[in-house]
Amino acid sequence: MDQGSPCVGWCQLDELKRCLGCYRTLEEIASWSRLDASQRQAVWAKLAERRRTAAGSNPD
16 A cells, blocks of 8 residues: 655755655655655655654654
8 A cells, every 4th residue: 555655744854864854865755756655665664663763862
């Protein structure tokens, strides 16, 4: 199942060239429209891990 774009409309890159809104890398953002469903799913899986890592390093 294609979940669509992870973009949340808050586009700002960190020092690692990752978006602080959706956690995609610049390369992942640029290639998104050319990825097939399985490749997009793989990116979504990476985003979940990046989100967990970012939440752990930024306690509220």
